Amino acid sequence: MRSARGTPSHNKKSLLNIYGRLSCSPTNGKHLNFCTDFEKSIVINSFKRRGWKQVMPDEDWHLYWANTVNCRSIFSLECGLRLGENQLINHFPNHYELVRKDLLVKNIKRYRKELEKDSNPLAEKTEVKLPSGQVITRYLYLDFIPVTFVLPSDYNMFVEEYRKFPQTTWILKPCGKSQGAGIFLINKLSKLKKWSRESKKYLQHHLTSKDTYVISRYIDNPLLIGGKKFDLRIYVLVTSFRPLKAYMFRNGFCRFCTMKYDTSVTELDNMYVHLTNVSVQKHGSEYNSQHGGKLGIHNLKLYLEGTRGREVTNRLFENIQWLIVHSLKAVAHVMSNDRHCFECYGYDIIIDDNLKPWLIEVNASPSMTATTVNDRILKYKLLDNLLSVVLPPGGIPDARWNKTPSAEALGDFQILIDEDSMYKGEMELAQRDKGARKN
Numbered sequence: 378m379r380s381a382r383g384t385p386s387h388n389k390k391s392l393l394n395i396y397g398r399l400s401c402s403p404t405n406g407k408h409l410n411f412c413t414d415f416e417k418s419i420v421i422n423s424f425k426r427r428g429w430k431q432v433m434p435d436e437d438w439h440l441y442w443a444n445t446v447n448c449r450s451i452f453s454l455e456c457g458l459r460l461g462e463n464q465l466i467n468h469f470p471n472h473y474e475l476v477r478k479d480l481l482v483k484n485i486k487r488y489r490k491e492l493e494k495d496s497n498p499l500a501e502k503t504e505v506k507l508p509s510g511q512v513i514t515r516y517l518y519l520d521f522i523p524v525t526f527v528l529p530s531d532y533n534m535f536v537e538e539y540r541k542f543p544q545t546t547w548i549l550k551p552c553g554k555s556q557g558a559g560i561f562l563i564n565k566l567s568k569l570k571k572w573s574r575e576s577k578k579y580l581q582h583h584l585t586s587k588d589t590y591v592i593s594r595y596i597d598n599p600l601l602i603g604g605k606k607f608d609l610r611i612y613v614l615v616t617s618f619r620p621l622k623a624y625m626f627r628n629g630f631c632r633f634c635t636m637k638y639d640t641s642v643t644e645l646d647n648m649y650v651h652l653t654n655v656s657v658q659k660h661g662s663e664y665n666s667q668h669g670g671k672l673g674i675h676n677l678k679l680y681l682e683g684t685r686g687r688e689v690t691n692r693l694f695e696n697i698q699w700l701i702v703h704s705l706k707a708v709a710h711v712m713s714n715d716r717h718c719f720e721c722y723g724y725d726i727i728i729d730d731n732l733k734p735w736l737i738e739v740n741a742s743p744s745m746t747a748t749t750v751n752d753r754i755l756k757y758k759l760l761d762n763l764l765s766v767v768l769p770p771g772g773i774p775d776a777r778w779n780k781t782p783s784a785e786a787l788g789d790f791q792i793l794i795d796e797d798s799m800y801k802g803e804m805e806l807a808q809r810d811k812g813a814r815k816n
């Protein structure tokens with residue numbers, strides 16, 4: 378039987394063979410087994426350091442660090458597998474609701490509309506005057522994704538928006554790709570039409586989800602440091618969507634472009650200026666492999682406190698947490714909340730020069746490859762802390778656990794939201810109120 382390790386995907390039949398007869402025996406205080414699809418030393422060593430043994434997907438495992446394709450197959454109807462109480466896996470079955478570019482946008486738009494329909498104050502709108510003099514209406518609290526349309530389905534809506542704001546630059550991104558592949562910027566509708574004709578893409582009828590694109594307003598006023606654009610990579614661990622339990626790793630980092638930011642039309646195609654992906658920048662002649670174009674979030678905070686002041690810096694970081702929590706709430710009701718699952722998401726955020734954070738995208742399998750020494754230290758810590766959060770106090774996976782880690786187990790994770798304890802807190806307050814009224 379072929380192992381799932383190191384193979385990117387399986388066909389349904391072989392998965393049925395591999396997983397159909399799988400169950401994990403009770404641990405009884407014996408050794409714990411992990412299995413992974415990645416040949417990454419950081420992943421493998423993080424388990425081995427805890428004394429766990431690596432096994433194949435068709436053997437007894439307690440925790441599977443899977444790729445998204447294999448995880449989806451495990452939960453597919455054809456597979457018919459029921460995970461045991463001592464088995465955990467690192468993705469939710471339909472994580473794509475949050476991590477696919479088009480679905481993220483659809484879910485956030487729907488969430489805002491629902492709040493609006495319920496007259497929820499969170500959905501309050503406000504009028505904003507643009508530098509061009511035009512006045513637009515936008516959400517006061519929930520305006521954290523750039524205006525985005527899905528192509529080809531929203532093409533007419535996009536053209537309407539384009540005509541209203543003809544000076545805007547747009548960024549086109551394929552939904553089925555990553556690492557900057559297939560991304561380009563446009564500032565003219567004619568360029569989009571030309572691309573469509575040449576690639577015979579979005580106006581064709583036989584489309585697959587791989588051919589879906591999102592077109593987003595390009596954030597053309599990013600905050601620059603040393604004249605260069607950067608984005609933030611923040612790790613967010615979710616252990617449950619209903620109730621929502623999410624944690625943010627304190628040690629995120631900035632990823633810088635290697636070339637100075639330049640909005641001139643001639644530089645529109647220069648990806649070393651506009652895309653912050655390490656996978657793009659590492660091919661640039663200015664790439665520095667010592668620091669890998671990365672700067673720790675603590676240093677960014679210090680820099681901002683020094684240049685912009687403590688108050689606005691704190692507000693920026695509060696707004697980042699706000700946008701993460703609301704992006705998760707936007708998908709919480711569509712997620713299949715399997716209690717064997719947890720997921721570590723890589724959030725990509727751009728800060729503009731008004732210190733407003735924008736959510737660019739969410740990744741389900743943030744890279745566990747280290748590009749520098751600091752990166753290696755950070756990622757080891759991330760995985761070590763993550764395991765402490767997802768495992769109950771005895772260290773043995775248990776899907777029945779109430780997923781309430783102790784303060785020490787959190788390590789460098791901080792609680793973003795725990796609806797369970799919020800609910801309990803509210804109940805306690807209500808009880809106390811009732812008691813006070815009785816007295």
Ligand SMILES: Nc1ncnc2c1ncn2[C@@H]1O[C@H](COP(=O)(O)OP(=O)(O)OP(=O)(O)O)[C@@H](O)[C@H]1O
Binds near residue numbers: 550555560
């Ligand atoms: N709306 C935007 N405004 C400004 N820059 C953007 C915008 N969208 C994307 N970018 C830039 O393009 C880069 C790649 O975009 P994005 O992360 O969405 O695509 P990706 O290829 O899927 O990347 P990943 O490998 O992280 O999945 C971002 O890191 C950012 O630097």
